[in-house]
Amino acid sequence: MQSNSKGYKLIKIGSIVLILYVLIGGLFLPLKTGITGVSNGQLKSNEPQSFSVDLYNPGTGFVAEKVILKHKNLVFQSQENQYNEAGYLNSKINVVLGDTQHSQLFDVFVFGSSSVSPKQWMYFPDAVWVEKSISDTGVSNKIELSNLTSLVKQDIQSGFPNRPILNESIRNLLYHVPMWFSMMFLLLLSVIYAIKYLMKNQLKDDLWSESFIKIALLNGILGCVTGSSWASITWESWWPSDDPKLNGVAIGMFMYLAYLILRTSLKDPYQRARISSVYAILIYPIFMALIAIMPKLSADTLHPGSGGTVGFNKYDLDNTLRLFFYPAVIGWILFFIWISILRYRFETLKNIQIEREDNE
Amino acid sequence: MNKLKAIIFTIGLSSMNFLIAGETAVSGTNAVSDAATNMLRGNAKFNVVATVLVLIFIGIVLYLIRLDRKMTKLEKQINQK
Structure with missing residues (x-):
């Protein structure tokens, strides 16, 4: 590709504009209200x-x-709900599990209004543990499931x-994930x-192929x-070694390092080009x-896409994220x-120089 | 020679992860990684986003510096003739 061609300029300017858009939008757009944790979450029924x-x-002015x-x-x-401005919401609840249920983990939903939004709801899974009492048949604060599902939509x-x-x-979805998309695309x-x-x-x-791999x-x-x-903060480990995706990508990168070593070991340019192309x-x-199929087959990968994952599935990637995720992928690529x-x-110039030296 | 250095550098960088993984697996929790994760967890885990961006920037800049050095060397070779 010529350095003054239209396509080259488009790639340069397009990438810079898209990445700027993703950096500014991705860093300045606020996060929705949410629950970061639950304390005293051990209740008796x-x-x-x-x-x-x-x-x-x-x-x-948040009101729960x-x-x-x-x-x-x-x-x-x-x-009863009491909210103090330090960010804690104290709630009082009476749970009755009934005869058929055992002690259970409960998800927490909070609905409220504030200056940010008149209707907001938050959710935290498996946050409260309810221990079954010996007599468990009293009057409780039970409501119908349909009440909750209608609220969650708003x-x-x-x-x-x-x-x-x-x-x-x-x-990080806008910065970490496009690295892998870009790697796959360049390969x-x-x-x-x-x-x-x-x-x-x-x-x-062959030089193109080599540059892309590098x-x-x-x-x-x-x-x-x-x-x-x-991963160190979300999965509590710098390298969760039981995740097949991480190990797969490590092996894959070593295979491509072997490609570079293979290239250095061959002197004749045509032979080198042919063998390394194959x-x-x-x-x-x-x-x-290794990176796409093996993790799908395995049951317990942490990455989104299969098994019980922490992150994103097709329902999780909502419209706001999508507005930035696709430009991020294209921009980084x-x-x-x-x-x-x-x-x-650079490689082309180097080759010209080597040829010139050989001729002298 | 330069290429060899680059390859050793890359292998070193990518194997660092294994070293860290091994360390935490052996000693369970160690003070250094605890302090680091606490730093990353700050501001409702926003600090990890900043760290990721800084790491990407450092990675790209290091690569460009390496390419810059190689180009200077090539320029010198061409100008000698």
Whole structure:
């Protein structure tokens, strides 16, 4: 690609504009109100008990209208709610489990109004443990499940979704995830150029392939480092070693490091181009299998997409996130393509210089 | 030689994760990683977003500096002739 061509300019300017949009929007748009934790969440059934919910940025003048505990069909509404400006909401509730139920973990729902939004609701799963008392047949604050489902639909607050465990770190979706998308895309481009080399025998296609793989590796390292720091707070480990996706990507990156070593070990440019092109085509399906198919087959990956995941499924990726996620993916991909082009231009110059030295 | 250095650097960087994983697995909780995760958890976990952005920036800048050095070297070679 020529350095003054239209496509090149489009990639440069497009990537910068998109990334700026994602940086500004992704950092300045507020997070929705949410629950960051529950204290004193150990209750006894059949008597009024208090617990405290920790709210995140509910806005000034927050008034809690309803606090609801839910376990499957069992739904209870609190009698009294008191909110103090430090962010704690104290609730009193009487839960009666009945004869058929055992001690259970309950999800917490909070409904309220404030300056931020007249109708807001928050949710925290498995937050309250209710211990079954010996006599458990009194009068309780039980309500029908349909009351809750009708309330949950009314959400008019704007901003990024506030998910349990993730909280503000949900913004990393715009910075960590596109690294991997970009890596996969650049590797796909490298395969296309490797095929092109094998068909046409032009050394420049091999250089393209090499440049894309090098930048893809940079992407992989960035993805690992950023993912590692994100995992340290959400999954409580810098490298959750039982996640097949992490180990798969580590093996995949070593395969591509082997590609670079293979290139340095061959001196004849045509031989090097042919062997490394074949190698690049062969390992791409293996790489994709390691990072995309193996985690899907495994039952317990932490990453979204399969098993009981913490993060995002197709319902979780809401419209506000989508507004930034797709531009983020496109922007980062274009940005790393731009760096690949820089790398390619450098490699071409180097090759010209080597040829010149050989001729003398 | 330069390439070899780069490869060793990359392997070192990517194996760091295994080292950290091994460390925490052996000693359970250690003070250094506890302090680090507490820092990351600040402001309802916003600090980890800042950290991620800084890491991406550092990664790209380090790569560009490396490319810059290589280019300077190449320029010198070309100008010698």
